[in-house]
Amino acid sequence: MSLKVIDTQCPFCSVQCKMQVIEEKSSADARPVYTVVPKPNLASEGRLCMKGMNAYQHVLTGERIRYPLMKKEGQFVRISWEEAYACITSKFNKLRDSYGKDTIGLYGGGSLTNESAYLLGKFARVALKTKYIDYNGRFCMSAAASAGVKVFGIDRGLTNQLADIEYAECIILAGTNIAECQPTLMPYFTRAKEKGASIIAIDPRETGTTRIADLHLRVKPGMDATLANGMLKVLVEEGLIDQTFVNRLTVGFDELRTHLEEFDLAEIAELSGVPAEKIRQAALAYGKAATGMVFTARGVEQQTDGHMAVRNFLNLVLLTGKIGKQGCGYGAITGQGNGQGGREHGQKADQLPGYRLIENPEDRAYVAGVWGIDPSELPGKGVSAYEIMQNIHEQEIRALFVMGSNPLVSNPNANFVKEGLKKLDFLVVADFLMSETAQLADLILPVTAYLENGGTLTNLEGRVLLREAGMPAPGEAKHDWQILCELAEKLSRGSFFNFTEVEDIFNELRLASRGGTADYYGITYERLREEEGVYWPCPELDHPGEKRLFASAFPMPGGRALLTTVENHLPKERVSDEFPLYLTTGRVLTHYLTGVQTRKSHSLVARDVESFMEIHPKTAKKYRIEDATLVKLESRRGIIYVRSRFSSDIREDTVFVPMHWGDSQNVNKLTLDELDPTCRMPGFKVCALKVSPLVSEV
Incomplete structure (x- = not known):
């Protein structure tokens, strides 16, 4: 009997639960048996959800990509790494010579x-x-990140620790389904309830999260900012504001008060779909509570006014002074495992490491100094993820390098995206499983998975965690950072990428982030091993890390946060006689993102093998839909086919479809590609739809 214990952490959501994967073999040639055991840790407190318990399955599947693959005559064939690198170098150099250096685009992922x-x-x-x-x-x-920067001067998922939740007397959960997306966090909220907390959930449908709420506000899709305006109006009219805090630590109150006076609560109720009395009840509960927290997630943020909608919820926090102390704060519930860290250090179009801005001369000069180049060599600001797809369609970008992402399924208006990707002169995908995007690639590079690839990730609290590598790479797979270093060498830029260990990269990251908003300089691998994670900002080696932000002031002019006037915004696409229903999208407990990993787990896919449409029985009857039957869903952009699922827990004017499936079940073939004007977030959560039975009665 042999026994191997791998200490690791879940690769999925932003909690980043710690765990052990135990491999047992009765003999040298026996098939191994795997057991997963949760490890005590400060974030999940030793809990795991079903995704974490089964995450090893997609890593150990026989469907791993183990060798470089090149498409020849429509089929993928195995090639050597030397051939792969030679192909990439030749293609990139020829395209840059012909069309300029900006002809190549890179598309990363929040799980890196x-x-x-x-x-x-x-x-x-x-x-x-x-x-x-x-x-x-x-x-x-x-949306939440840009709002946090504008209002607070800093974007960190939670402004305080998870441990503060149970000290909140009132909690607002706006557009977040924690029970299915971050289930190991639920005990924080149930403990708060046991201590008497009131929970207010804002969602157009009933979910595992809304079921723990004392008050469920079934908002119309896309009308969250309007609902927040109603709550703000009640707070001001009832005198439930912390005037001392507002006067000392905010600007813009007089303008906001005047703005709110223009609204009529009955009109807001009509627009939002939430009765005026319920709006009042929610505002009074939050306003009268001594402590309170507000959480937002994709339901609020994936809107064409997502940036301003989040700012309106931040108005609730600021008007009541519920921030910077125990049991008070704001949290944007990060979806991806490293969605927080992934945006802090240079994957975004406008950012450099440490949350520095690529168009700020001082930021450019500092980072260029760390990298050993002249600031003039740094390019300017690019465009957002979906705008990259638009530029590909226009052939401004002619080659794309995708690492750790599946843009064909995750982008809105997926048919348009597919047309664009097919126009590319060259598409390279680095991944460890075959995704819908990889199937279109000219070249696939095999990378290691979470059990094999060590490094740091930053959870939703802003706590930096170290994940150690526990298994060797399968076949000829390489770590993604190794691929980048070796490619840089082939492109004659290897002297800037002379890293042999992942810790060496982190040490350069520490230096590149030093003095920035997201300052990691004081965080080391040694500290992470000893302390089980360190919060940023952490500017010095002896700094404990900021567990709670804004205890005395905000990193804004005069130390004051910004109150914002927000208009009542209507969705970009409205229902009509032809498209009479609203479509909203989201997640389910068993799957993650575009499902590339979870659909390779036999335990998870057995629970949800196909996509579905959740629809109210009354609505289904109107459109001749039977329960558990195949239906056709059509928007102005595309058509998909899924199975119906009746639920009395959803608004009658709305249907829900999860986002985890591709091909004919890819809900993003339907979604709207209008973007938020500030943060460039697509309006995933609202579009107009029509439904019909796949087989009509004669």
């Missing part, structure tokens, strides 16, 4: 480690010198 995310940004700007880089986290956190 901090080290790989950092290196991908550096590779784009130093090795390729292209301005075109962005990542799938644009679709996760960009």
Whole structure:
């Protein structure tokens, strides 16, 4: 009997639960048996959900990509790494010579480690010198991130620790389904309830999260900012504001008060779909509570007014002074495992490491100094993830390097995206499983998975965690950071990527982030091993890390946060006689993102083998839909086919479809590609739809 214990952490959501994967073999040639055991840790407190318990399955599947694959005559054939690198170098150089350096785009992912995310940004700007880089986290956190920067002066998922939740007397959960997306966090909220907390959930449908709420506000899709205006109006009229805090630590109150006076609560109720009395009840509960927290997620953020909608929820926090102390704060519930760290160190189009801005001369000079180049060599700001797809369609970008993402399924208006990807002169995908995007690639590079690839990740609290590598790479797979270093060498830029260990990359990241908003300088691998994670900002080696932000002031002019006037915004696409229903999208407990990993887990896919449409029985009857039957869903952009699922827990004017499936079940063939004007987030959560039975009665 042999026994191997691998200490690791879950590769999925932003909690990043710690665990052990135990491999047992009765003999040398016996098939191993795997057991997963949760490890005590400060974030999940030793809990795992079903995704974490079964995450090893997609790593150990026989469907791993183990060798470089090149498409020849429509089929993938195995080639050597030397051939792969020679092909990439030749294609990139020819395209740059013909069309300029910005003809190459890079597309990253929010599950990459901090080290790989950092290196991908550096590779784009130093090795390729292209301005075109962005990542799938644009679709996760960009609305909340940009709002946090504008209002607070800093974007960190939670302004305080998870441990503060149970001390909140009132909690607002806006557009977040924690029970299915981050289930190991639920005990924080149940403990708060046991201590008497009131929970208010804002969602157009009933979910595992809304079921723990004392008050469920079934908002119309896309009308969250309007609902928040109603709550703000009640707070001001009832005198439930912390005037001392507002006067001392905010600006813009007089303008906001005047703005709210213009609204009529009955009109807001009509627009939002939430009765006026319920709006009042929610505002009074939050306003009267001594402590309170507000959480937002994709339901609020994936809107064409997501940035301003989040700012309106931040108005609730600021008007009541519920921030910077125990049991108070704001949290943007990050979706991806490293959605927080992934956007801090250079994957976003406008950012450099440490949350520095690529168009800020001082930021450019500092990072260029760390990288050993002249600031003039750094390209300017690129465009957002979906805008990269638009530029591909226009053939402004003619080659795309995708690492750790599946843009064909995750982008809105997926048919348009597929048309564009097919126009590319050259598509390279680095992944460890075959995704829908990889199937279109000219070249696939095999990378290691979470059990094999060490590095740091930053969870939703802003706590930096170290994940150690526990297994060797299968076949000829390489770590993603190794691929970038070796490619840089082939492109004659290897002297800037002379890393042999992942810790070496982190040490350069520490230096590149020093003095920035997301300052990691005081964090080391040694500290992470000893302390089980360190919060940023952490500017010095002896600094404990900031567990709670804004205890005395905000990193804004005069130390004051910004109150914002927000208009009542209507969705970009409205229902009509032809498209009479609203479509909203989201996640289910058993799957993650575009499902590339979870659909390779036999235990998870057995629970949800196919996609579905959740529809109210009354609505289904109107459109001749039977329960558990195949239906056709059509928007102005495309058609998909899924199975119906009746639920009385959803609004009658709305249907819900999860986002985890591709091909004929890819809900993003339907979604709207209008973008938020500030953060460039697509409006995934609202589009107009019509439904019909797949087989009509004669």
